[in-house]
Amino acid sequence: MQTTGAPVRTADDQPAGGAASADGGAASAVGSGAAGGGELPRHWPLLLAGAALVPGSVLFLLGRWGDAPAVQAWRTVCLAVTVQALPFLLLGTALSGAISAFVPEGVFQKILPRRAALAVPVAGIAGVVLPGCECASVPVAGSLVHRGVTPAAAFAFLLSAPAVNPVVLTATAIAFPGNPAMVLARLLASLATAVVMGWLWLRFGRQEWLRPAPRHTGHRAGHSRWDEFRRAFQHDFLHAGGFLVLGAMAAATFNVAVPRSVLDTFAATPWLSVLFLAGLAVLLAVCSEADAFLAASLTGFPPVARLAFMVVGPMVDLKLIALQAGTFGRAFAVRFSAATVVVAVACSALTGWVVL
Amino acid sequence: MKRSLQAGLLVLCGLGLLHVSLFTDLCLRYVKEGMRPPLIASGAVLILLGLASAVLDRGGEEHREPDGSDGSGGAGGHVLDHADGFDGSGGAGGHVQDHADGSDGSDGPGGHAQDHADGYGRSGVRGHSGAHENSGAHDHSGLPRVAWLLLLPALSLLLYAPPALGAYTAARQPPKPVAHPGGFDPLPRTSPLPMTLSDFTSRVQQDRGQAVKGRVVRMTGFVTPGSGGRSGGWELTRIILNCCAADAQSVKVRVYGGPTLPADTWVSVTGTWHPDGTLGTGSAAVALDARTVTKVPRPVNGYQDALPLS
Numbered sequence: 001m002q003t004t005g006a007p008v009r010t011a012d013d014q015p016a017g018g019a020a021s022a023d024g025g026a027a028s029a030v031g032s033g034a035a036g037g038g039e040l041p042r043h044w045p046l047l048l049a050g051a052a053l054v055p056g057s058v059l060f061l062l063g064r065w066g067d068a069p070a071v072q073a074w075r076t077v078c079l080a081v082t083v084q085a086l087p088f089l090l091l092g093t094a095l096s097g098a099i100s101a102f103v104p105e106g107v108f109q110k111i112l113p114r115r116a117a118l119a120v121p122v123a124g125i126a127g128v129v130l131p132g133c134e135c136a137s138v139p140v141a142g143s144l145v146h147r148g149v150t151p152a153a154a155f156a157f158l159l160s161a162p163a164v165n166p167v168v169l170t171a172t173a174i175a176f177p178g179n180p181a182m183v184l185a186r187l188l189a190s191l192a193t194a195v196v197m198g199w200l201w202l203r204f205g206r207q208e209w210l211r212p213a214p215r216h217t218g219h220r221a222g223h224s225r226w227d228e229f230r231r232a233f234q235h236d237f238l239h240a241g242g243f244l245v246l247g248a249m250a251a252a253t254f255n256v257a258v259p260r261s262v263l264d265t266f267a268a269t270p271w272l273s274v275l276f277l278a279g280l281a282v283l284l285a286v287c288s289e290a291d292a293f294l295a296a297s298l299t300g301f302p303p304v305a306r307l308a309f310m311v312v313g314p315m316v317d318l319k320l321i322a323l324q325a326g327t328f329g330r331a332f333a334v335r336f337s338a339a340t341v342v343v344a345v346a347c348s349a350l351t352g353w354v355v356l
Numbered sequence: 357m358k359r360s361l362q363a364g365l366l367v368l369c370g371l372g373l374l375h376v377s378l379f380t381d382l383c384l385r386y387v388k389e390g391m392r393p394p395l396i397a398s399g400a401v402l403i404l405l406g407l408a409s410a411v412l413d414r415g416g417e418e419h420r421e422p423d424g425s426d427g428s429g430g431a432g433g434h435v436l437d438h439a440d441g442f443d444g445s446g447g448a449g450g451h452v453q454d455h456a457d458g459s460d461g462s463d464g465p466g467g468h469a470q471d472h473a474d475g476y477g478r479s480g481v482r483g484h485s486g487a488h489e490n491s492g493a494h495d496h497s498g499l500p501r502v503a504w505l506l507l508l509p510a511l512s513l514l515l516y517a518p519p520a521l522g523a524y525t526a527a528r529q530p531p532k533p534v535a536h537p538g539g540f541d542p543l544p545r546t547s548p549l550p551m552t553l554s555d556f557t558s559r560v561q562q563d564r565g566q567a568v569k570g571r572v573v574r575m576t577g578f579v580t581p582g583s584g585g586r587s588g589g590w591e592l593t594r595i596i597l598n599c600c601a602a603d604a605q606s607v608k609v610r611v612y613g614g615p616t617l618p619a620d621t622w623v624s625v626t627g628t629w630h631p632d633g634t635l636g637t638g639s640a641a642v643a644l645d646a647r648t649v650t651k652v653p654r655p656v657n658g659y660q661d662a663l664p665l666s
Contacts (some may be wrong), residue, residue, distance in 0.1 A: 057471035080601030290599025
């Protein structure tokens with residue numbers, strides 16, 4: 001997307017740049033001089049033709065295909081995921097902004113156990129306090145890392161918060177009436193996955209996978225805390241919001257392209273159905289507050305497979321991978337998500353075998 | 357991304373959310389009614405944030421030291437962006453550019469070309485090293501271009517809101533399994549009897565007392581054209597959400613008889629159970645022999661299995 005967008009934009013901008021520097025005076029001439037804006041670019045007739053044709057044909061195609069039922073369904077689902085997630089993302093980024101602006105340096109180190117191996121389960125259990133879905137937890141975990149919390153503990157929090165908070169557990173209890181074992185199994189399997197992933201990061205994680213994001217490093221003397229909060233909030237929201245839209249597009253594509261009737265073919269084999277529902281949770285990107293209802297409706301599948309759906313969904317899905325790539329970097333998001341899927345499937349299979 | 361553009365983007369997102377939640381009912385095409393208060397609040401917060409950013413940062417830029425060394429101004433963003441474009445050639449060149457851009461208050465042409473020349477993946481790393489060169493000053497100004505993607509939902513909400521999910525989605529889904537815990541109460545005496553599609557489904561397939569037998573019922577939903585299956589007819593459909601349109605599920609009742617209507621037409625149907633299979637067991641067809649089919653307006657909140665309005 002980035003690479004295809006770039007040449008078109010430059011094509012638009014450079015002729016305009018030439019015009020601006022011609023009548024804009026010395027100040028903008030300095031600005032455009034570095035880009036060689038005084039002269040026309042080498043293939044300027046080609047670029048001009050492109051600039052004239054591309055927007056027109058895009059508009060035509062949009063008008064032509066934009067109203068096809070599949071495209072409309074895609075746009076509806078894409079907007080729905082975005083609209084549903086935005087309030088939670090806003091809550092999460094406000095929290096992360098508040099953490100970096102108002103929480104003094106060193107507080108988290110005092111609260112959390114000194115030893116990282118102990119801090120991981122404590123952080124995992126602390127996920128209970130963040131009500132809401134998974135979009136909120138990514139920016140919060142990001143700001144925790146930047147406030148000096150050991151990454152392993154922050155990741156345990158990142159994974160457990162969307163799955164074990166009271167809102168989600170209540171929704172699970174409502175979706176599976178008369179089946180409290182499912183709620184317990186979800187709680188245990190999610191916590192276990194979060195803690196195991198934290199420990200795995202301690203053992204195998206590498207600092208260089210994490211992108212050292214260019215961002216605020218907390219409160220500095222001589223600055224208004226409210227001002228810092230506002231800037232951090234704004235930056236984190238715009239940043240994560242862009243990735244949210246990217247993830248929503250990917251999720252909508254799978255949502256529309258894969259008909260739900262494919263499901264039934266996989267329901268028969270137990271181990272295959274576990275893997276299939278785990279994969280489905282990644283592709284569909286349903287909110288963690290709603291996935292219990294969807295899991296409850298997949299009546300053809302064994303309970304273990306439905307548990308895997310509910311454990312994997314809040315931890316790894318397309319919009320989360322996009323959000324994590326934005327916050328922590330792509331190298332991290334790919335490795336971490338892949339490992340999390342494996343651990344989550346193993347944990348839910350084990351828990352389901354014992355509890356259900 | 358320039359500070360003023362960021363503010364504009366925030367305000368647009370906020371307006372989009374307020375437009376669909378506060379001024380119109382469009383949000384009900386995507387999410388449930390319960391999401392409306394959070395959406396209104398989010399829209400208001402985004403607009404406030406954008407306005408605050410536009411007002412405060414503009415005021416700040418005027419008194420700020422031109423070299424941006426206090427690290428939180430819009431100027432900082434430019435230094436970073438241009439430093440990226442120059443392939444990390446250092447802060448000095450960036451500063452020159454920055455003054456040029458800042459003085460006329462608009463993104464200079466050179467700046468645009470440079471912006472697009474580098475990918476966002478690189479800019480993160482570069483931006484960081486740039487921040488170090490400039491004494492760790494410019495932190496959260498260098499946004500990746502991916503933030504522009506927010507423009508798509510914002511504009512779509514404001515100008516080109518897609519319709520609610522309908523027949524296309526329902527036709528590609530298996531019907532939602534309807535469970536009815538507990539026993540069935542006797543049906544009221546009214547005729548035709550208003551029913552929801554879920555209620556009809558569970559009565560037909562699970563009510564051993566066969567209370568629905570011989571009764572004229574009335575249901576409302578939209579038309580999903582028949583897939584040319586074994587017995588023809590079309591499907592009276594409702595789409596139900598748990599959270600948002602991504603988890604939509606459909607309940608369907610096959611309808612025999614009546615006129616052929618285009619997909620997504622909202623209709624009210626009266627009729628009796630279409631005898632096929634044993635009523636009250638899983639073998640019973642969830643189907644209706646239609647007596648009357650009348651067009652009705654689309655309900656404001658279509659994503660629920662509600663009783664037909666009389």
